[in-house]
Amino acid sequence: MCFSATASFVTAMGLAPVGIVSLTVTQGLDPKRWQPLALIPLLFATQQALEGVVWLLLDSPAPSPGLHLVSLAYLGFAFALWPVWKSPNPPTR
Secondary structure, three states, rough: OOHHHHHHHHHHHHHHHHHHHHHHHHHOOOOHHHHHHHHHHHHHHHHHHHHOOOOOOOOOOOOOOOHHHHHHHHHHHHHHHHHHOOOOOOOOO
């Protein structure tokens, strides 16, 4: 969320149940078609949780060795996953 660790964790905690419910609902539908769309809230929740950890590690008094790895994981979502994310069979109207 780019505000604080708290904002990132609250967002992650709000999106995770939405993603779980979405995936559960897709089991009754055509999973191949709807699961990629239903995964988005869970993936974004993971990204937000990683961002919260980055905020916490940045606030620590000593440099953290895990900061580099967590930052790379977060950036993997931001610059690798989301730009190429596409549902294989997008829903039609």
